[in-house]
Amino acid sequence: MHTIDLQVLDSRMAEHIPAYATPGSAGLDLRACLDAPLTLQPGQTELIPTGLAIHIADPGLAAMILPRSGLGHKHGIVLGNLVGLIDSDYQGQLMVSCWNRGQTAFTFQPFDRMAQLVIVPVVQAAFRQVVSFDASSRGTGGFGSTGRG
Numbered sequence: 819m820h821t822i823d824l825q826v827l828d829s830r831m832a833e834h835i836p837a838y839a840t841p842g843s844a845g846l847d848l849r850a851c852l853d854a855p856l857t858l859q860p861g862q863t864e865l866i867p868t869g870l871a872i873h874i875a876d877p878g879l880a881a882m883i884l885p886r887s888g889l890g891h892k893h894g895i896v897l898g899n900l901v902g903l904i905d906s907d908y909q910g911q912l913m914v915s916c917w918n919r920g921q922t923a924f925t926f927q928p929f930d931r932m933a934q935l936v937i938v939p940v941v942q943a944a945f946r947q948v949v950s951f952d953a954s955s956r957g958t959g960g961f962g963s964t965g966r967g
């Protein structure tokens with residue numbers, strides 16, 4: 819288990835510090851830090867604050883914000899940026915871009931869970947410029963080069 823610094827930017831979130839729901843959970847649910855209900859009309863996207871900031875600090879880690887499967891599948895609530903990437907040196911508020919890609923309006927109540935945060939390992943790489951690559955079995959083939967089905 820890693821320990822990551824967290825700031826409560828809105829005191830109402832002190833009782834909603836993200837925590838793993840089960841011992842095997844990969845995601846930590848992020849809640850909407852709202853003063854009032856917020857309705858997303860079909861097609862609407864809003865940047866919703868979490869009231870929290872984290873500083874991951876270790877460049878070998880990052881966090882990803884992913885949709886919750888129930889919201890995405892049943893209600894069409896996914897992320898406006900599809901996936902959010904939190905850099906290890908980011909110290910600002912965690913924000914969640916919520917997009918209603920569905921056909922009906924959806925209302926978030928204050929402190930509803932809206933997305934989930936996953937801490938992931940990161941490998942930083944430096945590029946070494948070359949004029950040709952050692953041959954590989956795939957070569958330049960991609961985008962369906964191995965066939966369908």
Ligand SMILES: O=c1ccn([C@H]2C[C@H](O)[C@@H](COP(=O)(O)OP(=O)(O)OP(=O)(O)O)O2)c(=O)[nH]1
Nearest residue numbers: 883899901902903904905908911912913914915
């Ligand atoms: O869903 C998200 C995505 C990003 N961020 C924050 C953390 C991240 O470290 C920072 C920058 O994100 P990103 O690099 O994806 O955005 P950018 O458009 O490239 O902005 P920047 O120029 O600040 O890097 O914004 C969020 O709070 N929520």
Ligand SMILES: [Mg+2]
Nearest residue numbers: 903904905908
């Ligand atoms: Mg960036």
